[in-house]
Amino acid sequence: MSCPTIRLACQPMTDVAGLPDRQLTFDELGTPLRDVTFVVVDLETTGGSNRGDAITEIGAVKVRGGQVIGEFGTLVNPGRGIPPMIMSLTGITDAMVTEAPRIDSVLPAFLEFAAGCVLVAHNAPFDVGFLRSAAEALERPWPRPTVLCTVRLARRILSRDEAPNVKLGTLARLFRSDTTPSHRALADARATVNVLHGLLERVGGVGVQSLEELLDYLPEVTSAQRRKRELAADLPHAPGVYLFRGPREEVLYVGTAVDLRRRVRQYFTASESRARVREMVAIAERVDVVECAHSLEAEVRELRLLAAHRPRYNRRSTTPHRAWWIVLTDEAFPRLSVVRKPRDEAMGPFRSKRAAEEAVESLHDGSEVRRCVERIPARDPKGRPCTLAEIGRCAAPCAGRQSVAEYAPAVIDVADLFAGTRTTVLDRLGDQLAELSERQRFEDAARRRDRLATLVRALDRGQRLAALAAVGELVAARPDGAGGWHLAVIRHGRLASAGTARRGVPPMPVVEMLRASAETVLCEPGPLRGATADEITVIRRWLTTGGTRLVDSDVLWAEPAGGAGSWQRWVAKADAGRAGYAAAD
Structure with missing residues (x-):
């Protein structure tokens, strides 16, 4: 494996396209390439859409100064079937991923492996897009690493005579990689390492000495974007939160950084390829920062500033207090209701009303709490039985066929589920699934299974958050x-x-x-x-x-032992079953 050639002398650059025409200061030179730790990553997936498809394998190689210092590789259970065309391309089958860990355990491990490093990928928008989407689905903040795309770098450096295309196999042959790409994640990541080092040797020959210069060397960086580097000139090398402000002092964008100065400078290089963010940079006239003690304080302050300013260029939620909850109404015959303002015994929070309503449907399936919305008096109700009563799915308290005392156990079952003291409702739903399977109503069973898994996740999350809030x-x-x-x-x-x-x-x-x-x-x-x-x-x-x-x-921090967390193993099995069902279908 060749080590990239890096020129260390600080000298003027006058005739190189895309580079400054003056001698750079040591601060502007930034981090020498030999001191940069790169994590070269490659993914295999079930398809090409990071919204509709899932990761099946992650391979990554950590390198610094031309030397490999670590590797990361694992298959991932995608929770769905792998299309035959993808299986033939990668060789990864449903049987291979059935016992593999799911992305909710793999992604945190990978992010820890890559923490503080420059992320490199061949066609980086594809790989990084899948990783970012996985983080969003798991409600984990995306760390926003510096990203380098070897496809873009190869197009900038190589001529058509050298490389008729920038496919990984073509570049691996050009740079005499000792690993042949094979559509398996770790092998392709190793090949990309060789390609990266070959490309770094080339840019070293034209005077690129630091990470910042390398990012500037890529195309699509306007002179106006470079001139705005002065906005980061006086920022500290410290963790914290930064706020881009517009011409009327309005907050345009809020973000966090381990190193405020270095992170903000990246907005003025080609590593920032998001169109909306580049538009924001063009408008920005000032960058304010809030120094923080450590990353937790920075993340929390970012959330609070997003809620306070609601900056238009942030995609992250700027309305954190807008949530939906499920409560039992306060009346003689309580029913389930979806509300915006919670009370102490509520279940939630849900990000959308539709998600809360789907949870209510599952709760109705597993309990005898009434579905109607009319208010029923405790004494002498005058209502008429509905269709549900006629088919035996409601005891008709509206018609006086059920007393308050007879109705109470159904309410207690739901209240205990919310509180995390009993899972009677979940047990009942599990029995219904087993009955549907025995009757070979597999499609109905699959729908019920997915709804039950969603309910368990929502309950578990809410109970864990409530335990800490207490x-x-x-x-x-x-x-x-x-x-x-x-x-x-x-x-x-x-x-x-x-x-x-x-x-x-x-x-x-x-x-x-x-x-x-x-x-x-x-x-x-x-x-x-x-x-x-x-x-x-x-x-x-x-x-x-x-x-x-x-x-x-001041009190014992404990999450409820009888809560939905006790059903997490069932959820894992249900997810594995969903993958097998999709493959068979």
Whole structure:
């Protein structure tokens, strides 16, 4: 494997298209290419659409200074059947992925492997698009790494005489790769490493010395875009949140960064290919930053700033408090209702009313709670039985055929499910699935199975978030990787204070200072105590990953043992069954 040739001398560049015509300062040179860690990734999928298809294999190679320092490779259960054409192309069959991990466990591992690195792919929009879509589906924030596309770089560097096309196989032969592309993820990633190094040797010959210059060397960077680099000139090399502001001081875009200066500078290079964002950069006149203690504080502040300013160029939700909930109405014969304002015993949150209504349908299938919407008095009801009563699916309390006491067990079953104390409703739905299968009504069973899996996921997520929101104060510490600690004070699911204790600094005095200065959190009605689901999700992920340790808590933080989490193994089996059913179909 050849090491890229990198020129280290700082010299003027006058005749190279796409490069500055003056000598760059050391700060502008940025990170020398020999010090950049690249993660070269390749995916195999069930098709070409990152919305309608799924990942079946991920392969990645981590390289720095021309040397391989790590590899990542795994098959992925796509949760659906693999089309025959794709199977013949890749050699990956349904049988091979049946026992493979699903993307919800693979993606976090890959993101940890690639953290802080430049992501490289051959036809990067395809691979990165699938990874970003998977993160969105799992409600994980996309880390927005610097991305380098070897297809674009090859088109910029190579002539038609050298390479009639920029297919991976063609470039692998050109650069004498020791790995032949084979439509398998890890093999293709290894071949792309050889292609990357060959291309870096070429750009080194024309004076490209740093990552920033490499990104500038790619096409489609306007002079106006480059001139706006001055907006990042005085920004700190620190974690935090940045805000692009327009001519009327309006916030155009909000984002987070581990290194504010480096991240903002990337908006003025060819690595930024999103049309909307480039349009935003053209409008922007200033960049404000908020320095943060660590990544958790930056993520939380980003969420709050998005909600406060609702910037038009952010695609991420800017209305985090707009959610839907399922509640039992307060009347003699309670029924299920979808509402916008939760109460303490509510189930949710749901991002759309349709999702909440589908959950209500499943709850009706598994309980005897009435479906009608009329208000029924406790005594002497005068209603007429509906069709559901005639077919035996309702006991007709509206007609006085069922008393309040006789109706109460159905309400208790649903209330206990919401609270996470019993899963009687889920057990009943599982029995119904088994009965449909025994009667060979497989299509009905498949629809019920998918609805039940969606209900379990919604219940499990809501119960986990509510458990954290119920904790009045929790203090946690996470290793910063340099012998120190990142610290956070969390109150009712909201970040109340954040700080750091660097190596050699006793952490407990810092913890006490953070507790004393933490913001006061006032609880509101509802399972989340007024916090947003997005913020609690970010905080919970931080607490449960990366070696975070619990320092103190005013009450025991515990998720309900009898809740929907006990059904997660069933959900995994249902997903595997869905993949097999789709393949057979």
